[in-house]
Amino acid sequence: MSQRQSWRACALVLLACFSNNVIAADNATALPQPLTDNDYRTVNLNAAKLGQQLFYDKILSGNKNIACSTCHHHDLASGDGLSLGVGEGGIGLGEKRIVGEGNSRIKRRVPRNATPLFNLGAKQFTHLFHDGRVSVDPIFPSGFNTPAEEFLPKGLESLLAAQALFPVTSAVEMAGERNENQIAGATRRRPDYVWAILEKRLQGIYSYEQLFKDAYPEQVKQSSDINIIQMGNALAAFIEHEWRADSSPFDAFVSGDSDALNEKQTQGMKLFYGKAECSSCHSGALQTDHDFHAIMLPSFGPGRTRRFEHIARDRGRINETDRLEDSYRFRTPSLRNVAATGPYGHNGAYSSLEGIIRHHIDPVKSIENYDASQLVMPQDEYLVKNDFLIQQDKRETASLKRYRDIDLPALTDLEIEQVIAFLEALTDEKSLYGRLGAPSQVPSKIAVD
Numbered sequence: 001m002s003q004r005q006s007w008r009a010c011a012l013v014l015l016a017c018f019s020n021n022v023i024a025a026d027n028a029t030a031l032p033q034p035l036t037d038n039d040y041r042t043v044n045l046n047a048a049k050l051g052q053q054l055f056y057d058k059i060l061s062g063n064k065n066i067a068c069s070t071c072h073h074h075d076l077a078s079g080d081g082l083s084l085g086v087g088e089g090g091i092g093l094g095e096k097r098i099v100g101e102g103n104s105r106i107k108r109r110v111p112r113n114a115t116p117l118f119n120l121g122a123k124q125f126t127h128l129f130h131d132g133r134v135s136v137d138p139i140f141p142s143g144f145n146t147p148a149e150e151f152l153p154k155g156l157e158s159l160l161a162a163q164a165l166f167p168v169t170s171a172v173e174m175a176g177e178r179n180e181n182q183i184a185g186a187t188r189r190r191p192d193y194v195w196a197i198l199e200k201r202l203q204g205i206y207s208y209e210q211l212f213k214d215a216y217p218e219q220v221k222q223s224s225d226i227n228i229i230q231m232g233n234a235l236a237a238f239i240e241h242e243w244r245a246d247s248s249p250f251d252a253f254v255s256g257d258s259d260a261l262n263e264k265q266t267q268g269m270k271l272f273y274g275k276a277e278c279s280s281c282h283s284g285a286l287q288t289d290h291d292f293h294a295i296m297l298p299s300f301g302p303g304r305t306r307r308f309e310h311i312a313r314d315r316g317r318i319n320e321t322d323r324l325e326d327s328y329r330f331r332t333p334s335l336r337n338v339a340a341t342g343p344y345g346h347n348g349a350y351s352s353l354e355g356i357i358r359h360h361i362d363p364v365k366s367i368e369n370y371d372a373s374q375l376v377m378p379q380d381e382y383l384v385k386n387d388f389l390i391q392q393d394k395r396e397t398a399s400l401k402r403y404r405d406i407d408l409p410a411l412t413d414l415e416i417e418q419v420i421a422f423l424e425a426l427t428d429e430k431s432l433y434g435r436l437g438a439p440s441q442v443p444s445k446i447a448v449d
Contacts (some may be wrong), residue, residue, distance in 0.1 A: 029273050029274075029279045029280070029283070030273075031254055031273060032254065032283075032284055032285040033254070033285060034246075034251060034254050034255045034285075035122075035246040035251065035285050035286075039122055039123060039124070039285065040119075040121045040122055040123065040240065040244065041121050041123060041157075041158060041240060043121065043237050043240050043241045044215065044237050045237075045241065046214045046215040047215040047216070047233060047234045047237035047238075048234070048237040048238045048240070048241040048242070048436065049211070049214075049215070049238075049436065050211045050212060050214070050215040050234040050237075050238075051234035051235045051236070051237050051238025051239070051241075052238050052242070052436045052438075052439055053208075053211060053439055053442050053443055054068075054231060054234055054235055054238070055067065055068045055069050055072075055235060055238055055239075056068070056069045056438060056439050056442050056448050056449075057442040057443065057444050057446065058442075058444070058446045059201055059202070059205070059442075059443075059444035059446060060168050060174065060198060060201075061088060061168065061174040061175070061176070061183075062088065062174065062175040062176030062180060062181040062182075062183035062184045063088060063089075063104070063176045063180060063181050064444075064446055065088065065089070065104070066087065066088050066089075066090070066173075066174055067448075067449065068164075068167065068174075068235070069438065069448075069449060070087075070090075070093065070449055071085050071087070071110070071114040071173070072114060072116075072117055073093055073094070073438075073449070074433060074434050074437060074438045075093070075094070075438075076093070076094050077116060077337060077340040077341050077432045078116045078117040078118060078242075078243050078341070078434075079114050079115070079116045079117075079341050080093070080094055080097070080114045081094040081095055081342075081343075081376065082094070082095065082097070082113075082114070082343070082348065082376050082377060082378070083113060083301075083343045083347065083348025083349065083351070083375045083376045083377050084109040084110055084111065084112070084113065084301045084347060084348060084375075084377055085109065085110035085113075085114050085173075086098070086099055086100075086106055086109065086110070086378055087106065087109075087110045087170075087172045087173040087174065088106070088171070088172065088173060088174055088175065088176050088177075089104045089105060089106040089176070090106055090378075093449055095376060095378075097378055098378055099378055099380045099383065105380075106172075106380075106383075107172075107177065108172055108302040108383070108386070109172075109301050109302055109377065109383060109387075110172055110173060111172070111301055111302050111303055111304040111314060111347075112130050112304060112314070112346050112347055113130075113343065113344075113345065113346055113347055113348035115130070115333065116243075116337060116341040117239050117242075117243045118243045118244070118245040118334065118336045118337050118341075118428075118431060119243070119244060119245055119246070119286055119334060119336055120160050120236075120239055120240060120243070121158075121160065121236075121239070121240025121241070121244060122285075122286060124284070124285075124286065124290065125159055125160070125290065126159065126290060127159075127290060127331060128159055128160065128162075128163040129163065129166075129331070130316070130330045130331055130346040131292075131304075131316050131317050131319055131320050131330065131331070132292060132317060132320055132331050133146065133147060133319070133320045134146045134147075134159065134162050134163045134166065135159070136159055140152065141154055142154050142156060142162070143156070144156065144159060144162040146162055146163075146166070147166065147191065148165075148166075148190075148191045148192065151190055151191060151192040152165075152191075152192075153192070153195075153227075153228065153229050154229075155229040155233075156229055156232050156233060157233045157236065158233075158236050158240075160235075160236040160239060160240065161229075161232040161233045161235070161236035162232065163236075164231075164232045164235040164236055164239070165191070165195065165228065165231075165232045166191070168183070168194060168195075168198060169187050169191045169194045170187075171184060171187055175187045175194065182197055183197050183198070195228035196228075198228060198231065199226060199227055199228050199231075202226050202231065203223045203224055203226050204223075205443050205444055206223075206443075207443035208223075208226065208443045209222070209223045209226070211443070212225075212226050212230060215230070215234055215237075216230050238436070241435060241436070242434040242435050242436055243431060243434060244431060244435075245336045245337050245428035245431035245432075246336075246428065246431075247428045247430065247431070248336070248337075248425060248426050248427055248428040249261055249265065249425040249427075250269070250422075250425045250426050251428070253269075253425075260425075261422075261425055262421075264417070264418055264421040265418075265421045265422050265424070265425040266422075267418040267421075267422075268417075268418035268419045268420065268421045268422025268423070268425075269422045269425070271411070271415055271418055271419050271422070272419055272422050272423075275409060275411075275415075276408065276409065276411055276415070276419055277408050277409065278408075278419065281293055281332045281406070282332065282335055286334040286335075286336055287334055287335035287336065287338075287426065288331075288332045288333060288334045288335070289332050290331070290332065291331075291332055292316070292317045292326065292329035292330060292331055292332070293329055293330070293332060293405040293406060294316070294327065294328040294329045294330075294403040294404055294405045294406075295330075295359070295360060295363060295404070295405065295406050296328070296359075296363035296364070296366075296367060296400060296401060296403070296404050297330075297345045297346065297347060297349045297359070298349050298366075298367050298370045298391070299313065299314065299347070299390040299391060299396070299397070299400060300347065300349070300372065300375070300387050300388050300390060300391060301314075301347055301387060301390075302386065303390055304319065306319055311393060311396065312386070312389045312390045312393070313390055313393070313396050314346075314347070314390075315327050315328055316328050316329050316330045316346070317329040317330065317331075327399070327402075327403045328400055328403045329403075329405070330346040335423060335426055336426055336428070337426065337427050337428060337431065337432060338353070338423050338426060338427075339353065339420075339423055339424045339426070339427050340427060340432055343374075343375070343376050344356040345359075348375070348376065349370075349375070350374065351374040351375070351376055352374070353420050353423055354416060354420060355374065357411075357416055357419060357420070358416070360406060360408055361408050361409075361410060361411060362410075363404060363406070364401070367401070372388070
């Protein structure tokens with residue numbers, strides 16, 4: 001029997017074990033069921049087409065110089081390719097993006113990594129953002145617990161629609177700095193004041209009227225009927241339609257195709273769901289438990305602080321729950337298309353899959369030997385001086401090291417290679433480029449990146 005035949009026989013044995021969806025290996029956990037249409041929300045295609053225009057239109061930003069797509073671009077697998085983003089005031093895309101010029105030059109980096117947008121239409125998501133600050137919660141009239149609290153309007157159709165309303169309220173992401181524009185001023189008051197200004201902007205652009213009518217014919221009869229609820233729903237519809245990723249080699253394998261994975265990927269899968277214990281957190285059909293874990297990622301950048309905090313730091317989930325045990329916990333990311341969506345971690349601390357895997361295996365050693373040169377961040381003299389203030393704070397560094405939720409077994413270099421090969425098998429190549437793609441122009445007539 002040839003080696004290839006031997007591996008195929010092994011795969012068939014594995015598939016036989018999958019009758020109970022369990023890999024025949026020590027400490028193995030169940031494999032997920034294949035994803036189906038029932039796992040996703042139904043998408044209004046006209047709303048998705050409207051959302052495509054909104055997603056690329058800089059009219060939604062305070063200074064009309066940045067769009068959602070700047071940090072979540074089709075050319076960059078729905079991300080920006082940076083460890084920490086360059087938001088409002090920056091120029092360009094991805095690694096070529098610069099920090100701006102003159103008075104518009106950015107004052108600080110976006111504090112967290114721009115997450116990829118794949119499969120966010122899946123019904124299983126109940127929390128969004130790295131710290132879960134937007135979540136499903138029936139106690140609120142809107143049905144969602146968000147930073148807007150009771151000021152979030154009713155009528156948003158999904159968690160993703162609620163989440164889509166908040167980047168426009170962030171000074172560093174899209175709103176701009178204080179006194180620069182009307183929206184930036186409104187962020188100092190309440191988020192719904194920001195949304196009211198955006199409604200007026202959209203109502204004043206003739207080309208948007210028909211798009212909103214097509215998407216929401218029962219709600220929009222004239223331009224004055226356009227509102228922020230429809231905007232959020234349309235943005236969500238676009239993201240849900242555009243970046244659905246469930247046609248990877250792994251999907252084919254769990255659907256019964258024994259030849260979908262090669263030998264190295266099969267070994268990596270056995271490790272992922274067995275000895276390496278990756279699936280203890282990266283479980284389910286999207287390789288996430290949707291929970292929050294402290295993994296001791298090295299700290300840098302401006303951090304994300306609360307209003308009463310006056311030092312650079314990012315303590316993660318505790319910012320939302322106020323529970324001490326949630327210190328430095330961040331949401332487990334889905335691993336779909338993970339090989340194409342680096343850098344990795346809530347702050348993009350690792351530029352390679354090998355780096356983030358080795359960190360998981362030995363966080364203490366990883367922090368001690370951390371190489372900051374791997375960070376993918378546009379350089380600027382002013383910003384660089386502040387990038388590592390957190391690491392100079394001995395008290396904050398000691399606090400970070402006290403919280404650790406993972407204790408994983410060691411892996412050999414070969415085993416790490418095999419796990420990486422399996423992670424590459426989670427790539428749905430077609431989904432990387434979306435379905436509708438990027439528009440050549442938008443209703444505001446502002447140039448598209």
